[in-house]
Amino acid sequence: MLRIEEIKNSVKKNLRLGNLIPQLLLLFTFVFIIYYFTSNAQTNMASRNISSGFDFLKTNSGFDVQFSLIDYDGSYSFGRAYLVGLLNTLLVSSFGIVFATILGFLVGVARLSNNFLLSKLSQLYVEILRNLPLILQIFFWYFVVLRNLPSTENSFIFLDFLIVNVQGAYFPKFIFTNFNAIFYGLVCAILAIFLARYYSKKLIYERGKSLPVFKISILCLILFTTIFALIGNTDLQLKRAELIQNFGIFNYVGGVKLVPEFLALLFALSLYTSTFIAENVRAGILSVGKGQKEASKSLGFNNSQSLKLIIIPQALRVIIPPTTNQYLNLLKNSSLAAGIGYPDLASVFAGTALSQTGKAIEIIFIVMLTYLSISLIISAFLNWYNHKIAFVEK
Amino acid sequence: MLINFIQWSKKSLFSNWWNSLITLFCIYLLFSIIPPFINWAILDATFSGKLKTDCTAGGACWVFISVWFEKLMYGFYPVEHIWRINLSFIIFIGTIGFSFFVREKYKLYILFFLIFIFPVIAFILIRGGFGLTIVETREWGGLALTFILAIFGIILSFPLGVLLALGRRSELPVIKYFCICFIETWRGIPLLTVLFAAAVMFPLLLPSGTFVDKLLRVAIGIAIFESAYVAEVVRGGLQSLPRGQYDAAKSIGMGYWQMNFFVVLPQAIKTVIPGITNTFIALLKDTPLIYLVGMAEILGIVNMAKANPYWLGMAVEGYVFAAIIFGVVSFILSSYSQKLEKKFSTENK
Numbered sequence: 084m085l086r087i088e089e090i091k092n093s094v095k096k097n098l099r100l101g102n103l104i105p106q107l108l109l110l111f112t113f114v115f116i117i118y119y120f121t122s123n124a125q126t127n128m129a130s131r132n133i134s135s136g137f138d139f140l141k142t143n144s145g146f147d148v149q150f151s152l153i154d155y156d157g158s159y160s161f162g163r164a165y166l167v168g169l170l171n172t173l174l175v176s177s178f179g180i181v182f183a184t185i186l187g188f189l190v191g192v193a194r195l196s197n198n199f200l201l202s203k204l205s206q207l208y209v210e211i212l213r214n215l216p217l218i219l220q221i222f223f224w225y226f227v228v229l230r231n232l233p234s235t236e237n238s239f240i241f242l243d244f245l246i247v248n249v250q251g252a253y254f255p256k257f258i259f260t261n262f263n264a265i266f267y268g269l270v271c272a273i274l275a276i277f278l279a280r281y282y283s284k285k286l287i288y289e290r291g292k293s294l295p296v297f298k299i300s301i302l303c304l305i306l307f308t309t310i311f312a313l314i315g316n317t318d319l320q321l322k323r324a325e326l327i328q329n330f331g332i333f334n335y336v337g338g339v340k341l342v343p344e345f346l347a348l349l350f351a352l353s354l355y356t357s358t359f360i361a362e363n364v365r366a367g368i369l370s371v372g373k374g375q376k377e378a379s380k381s382l383g384f385n386n387s388q389s390l391k392l393i394i395i396p397q398a399l400r401v402i403i404p405p406t407t408n409q410y411l412n413l414l415k416n417s418s419l420a421a422g423i424g425y426p427d428l429a430s431v432f433a434g435t436a437l438s439q440t441g442k443a444i445e446i447i448f449i450v451m452l453t454y455l456s457i458s459l460i461i462s463a464f465l466n467w468y469n470h471k472i473a474f475v476e477k
Numbered sequence: 478m479l480i481n482f483i484q485w486s487k488k489s490l491f492s493n494w495w496n497s498l499i500t501l502f503c504i505y506l507l508f509s510i511i512p513p514f515i516n517w518a519i520l521d522a523t524f525s526g527k528l529k530t531d532c533t534a535g536g537a538c539w540v541f542i543s544v545w546f547e548k549l550m551y552g553f554y555p556v557e558h559i560w561r562i563n564l565s566f567i568i569f570i571g572t573i574g575f576s577f578f579v580r581e582k583y584k585l586y587i588l589f590f591l592i593f594i595f596p597v598i599a600f601i602l603i604r605g606g607f608g609l610t611i612v613e614t615r616e617w618g619g620l621a622l623t624f625i626l627a628i629f630g631i632i633l634s635f636p637l638g639v640l641l642a643l644g645r646r647s648e649l650p651v652i653k654y655f656c657i658c659f660i661e662t663w664r665g666i667p668l669l670t671v672l673f674a675a676a677v678m679f680p681l682l683l684p685s686g687t688f689v690d691k692l693l694r695v696a697i698g699i700a701i702f703e704s705a706y707v708a709e710v711v712r713g714g715l716q717s718l719p720r721g722q723y724d725a726a727k728s729i730g731m732g733y734w735q736m737n738f739f740v741v742l743p744q745a746i747k748t749v750i751p752g753i754t755n756t757f758i759a760l761l762k763d764t765p766l767i768y769l770v771g772m773a774e775i776l777g778i779v780n781m782a783k784a785n786p787y788w789l790g791m792a793v794e795g796y797v798f799a800a801i802i803f804g805v806v807s808f809i810l811s812s813y814s815q816k817l818e819k820k821f822s823t824e825n826k
Binding site: 093096097102105106107109110113120123124126127128130196197198199200201204210211214215216217218219222223226227411415416418419421422429433437443444447450451454455458459 | 489490492496499500503504506507648649650651652655661662664665666667668669670673674677678681682683684685758761762763764765766768769776780783792793796799800803804807808811
C-alpha cells in the first residue's frame, strides 16, 4: 500500500512541468547526439568503402604477436587476436595486483616501524615512486634497466633455476605426469580444512577451546597432496631452457620465457601501485584505536590473536575500499603496455588490429566495453565483500 | 650532543637484534644506491660542451639536456614566439599566487576568471590570431604541451564535473541515472582508450569535410574523462555539507539554482580544493600518454633524441630530467593539498 502511494507521489512529482522539461530535454539531446554520430559514421564508412559490423572478427588477422598464452599466429582470426590481448592484459594485471599488494603491505607496515631509518626509507620510496608518471617508470625499466642486462652468452643464472638476459627471463617448465592425483588430493584437503574450521567454531562456542586451524590446514594440504601423489604415481620433471647455437647466434630454447616487455610493465605497475596501497595500509592501521589493542590484551589475547581477531579486521574495513580502486587503476594502467609494445588488449587490438582493418569505431567500442565490464565485475565483487565485512552499527 | 645521539640511536635503531639487522640492511641499501648515483649524476658527469663526444668522463652527459633544452621544454614551437607560452604560464601562476593575498569573497571571481576567461586568453596567446603569428598545433610540444593539456583539461572539466555532481544528487530520476551512468562509464575505461578514440575514432563521427584539430580532440577527450573524476570529488564536498544549509536556503525562498550557486557550491568548492589538486596531480602524471597518440610530448622528444645518430643512447639523462621536473611539481602540489586538508579538518572541529 505504502509502496504504491510512494510511486504515485514520485510520478506526480516528475510530471510537474518544471521537473519534466529538463529530463525530457536531456533524453532528447542524448538521443539526438547518438543519432547524429551514427548517421555521420555510416556515411563516412560508406564513402571510404569500409563495411561496418563485426564480421571482421572471423577473418584472418595476418599479423603475428610476440607473446601469447594461447596458440596464435597470422592465420588465426581477429577474434582470436582479441582473446590473446585480453589474456595478456589479465595476466599482467593479476600478477601486478598480487605483487603490488604484498609490496604495499610490507612498505605500509615498514612506514609505521619504530626503526627510524626503515620508516624514513619507506617514506622516501613512496614519495618518489608515487610522484613520477607511470609511463616514465615503464620506459625507465624497459629502455634503461632491462636493455642493459647481459647478452645471451653471459646470462645471469641463479641456482640453475632462473636465467636472466637481455632477451628476457627463463624459468624451467614444470611437467607433471598423472597430475589428476594431486588435483584430487587438493580437493580432499580443502574438504578436510572446511571440516576442521567448522569443528573448531563449534568447539569455541560449546567449550571455549580453540584449535590451531591454520597449522591444521597447512598440514592437511601437505599430507593429502603427498599421499595422493604417491598413490597416483605422480612424477615431476623440470624442463630447463637450454643454450643452443644457431648460425653463430646463441639462444635459449625451451622452458617458460618471460619477455622483457612483460617484466618492465609488471615491475613498473607493481611498484607504482604498491605506493598507493602502502598509504592505504598505513592509514588503515593508524585508524584502529590504541584502546582496541589494550582491550584485547586485557581480555587475555596473545599478540597474534589480537592482531588476527581485533586489529586486522578493523583495519581491513578502512584499507579495502581505496585498495579496490587501486586494483582497478592497475588494470586500466596496464593499457600503457602500448608504449613498449607488450601485446595487451589496447596494443594488439586498438593498435595493430585497428591499423590493419581501419574499423576504428567497432574496435574502440569493443576495447572500451571490455575494460568497462572487467572494472564493473571487479568492483561489484569487492562491493559485495565490503558489504559483508562492513561495520554493523547498533 | 654525542651522548644524546647515541641514546637516540640505541632507542630507535638498535633496540634489539632484529631492529639492528634491519638498520644494517637499510644502511647497506643506502650505500649501494646513493654514492653510485651521486658519482654518475654529479662527480663523473659532464656539464659543458656542445656534442655527445664531449662527454668522456663516464658519468651523466648533461650536455644533452643543455643542447636539447628548448626542444624538451617547448617541442618545435618557433623560438622567437616562446615568450607567448611563458607569458601564459606566468599569468596562470600569477593569478593563483595572487589569490592567496585577496579576501575570501574575491576568490570566487578569480575562480571565474580562471575557468572562463583565462583559457581564451591563453589559447589566443599560444596559438596566435588577433595580430599574433599563428603557430599550428602540430608544432606544439615538449613539457609545455603536457602542462597546457593538463591545465586546460582540469579547467574545462571543472564546470562539467560540477554539473555532473549536482545531477548525480538530483531527485529527478532520468537526470540522476544518466549522470551515474556517464560518470561510471568514464571512470571504468583507461585514459589511453579515450585518447585512441579521440585520435582515430572521433573524426569518423563528424560529417565528412569538417576537420577538428587533433590536439583539440585530445583536449576535449581529456576534459570529459577528467570531468567524471572531478564530479566524484565535488560530490564528496556536497555530501559533507550539513543538511541545515540546504534547509536554510530553501526556507528563505531560494530556488534550486539560487540555492546551489549562492549557498551550497561556494562552501562545497572550498572543501574540495585538496581533492581537486589531487585529481590535477593524477592528470598531470597521465598527460604524458599523449605521446602514444603521436604528440611530441617531453617523453616523445627524449625517445626521438635517443634515436638521433649524434645522441644515441641518451635515454637515461632525458628520463632523469623529466622525472625531476614531474617529481618536484607533484611533490609541491601534493604537500600543498595535504596542508590544506589538515587546515580544513581542524577548522571544522
